Amino acid sequence: MEAEIMAHNGEHAEQCIKLVPIFQTLSDAERAEIAPLVQHRHFTVGESLFAAGDVVESLMIVAHGQVKITQIAANGKEQLLYLLNPGDFDGEAALFTASTRQNFGTALAATDVCMIRRQDFQKQLKxxxxLALNILNAFGQRLANVAEQSTQATTASIEERLANYLLETAGDTADDFKLPMKKKDIASYLGTTPETISRKFREFTDDGLIEKLAVNRFRILDADGLALVE
Known part of the structure; x- marks a missing residue:
């Protein structure tokens, strides 16, 4: 299904600017200048946002939903690199020079994104x-997140990595939550195999840490216990 495009939609532009951290500290006047530059796009579950080789012409900011960023490894298999959640952005290379994408972006849930063309964003940065400081801070946070993920992949056990992933996915909700990714994607994200992920889910369930309610739907029963998993 093709993406529904609603260019310069004032309601969505205003909502996006309020949600996205890089815009939240701007003055009302600065936000008012940015709003007309925003283009809104909606993607359904499984829909492609972009593919390797596409020209990067805009900064893309996730307003709602979740996007997985993947690449094709040397063995031909899909490799999950990272996830984009509300407030995260992609295509920052487009802020400085024309370039092509090296990765693939796919919606893991119904996803709304805000697009701002390179030329328009560059004018606002000047x-x-x-806004320029916010972008630099966001870059720094992304680098820190990548470093943390790399450290976890090499030092933390798979049990600890999975426990942290479940706690982050559940967030502050006391209710049940749905896994946004298939187990093969979770395995790729955590640097292990789907078989290992399935086995650890069963162990966590047997230990009373989580409860499986339905396919891909769980509830955290013992958040403190999960946080102590090593």
Whole structure:
């Protein structure tokens, strides 16, 4: 199904600007200048946002939903690199120069994104020091997240990595939650095999840490216990 495009939709632009951290500290006047530049796009579950080889022409910001960023490994298998959640952005290379994408982006849930063309965003960076600072801070946070993920992949056990993933996915909700990815994607994300992930899910269930309610739907029973998993 093709993406539904609603260009310069004022309601979605305003909502996006309020949700996205890089815009939240701007003045009302600065946000008012950015709103008309925003294009809104909606993607359904499993729909492709972009593919390797596509020209990067805009900064893409996730307003709602979740996007997985993948690449094709040397063995031909899909490798999950990272996830984009609400407030995260992609295509930052487009802010400085024309380039092509090296990875693939796919919606894991119904996803709304805000798009701002490179030329438009560059103009705003020139007149808004706060926006430029926010972008630099976001870059730094992304690098820190990548470093943390790399450290976990080499030092933390698979049990600890899975426990942390479940706690992050569940968030603050006391209710049940749905896994946004298939187990093969979770395995790729955590650096293990689907068989190992399935086995650890069973162990966590048997230990009373989580409860399986339905296919891909779980409830955290013992958050403190999960946090102590090593």
């Amino acid at each position: 007149v808004s020091p706060q």
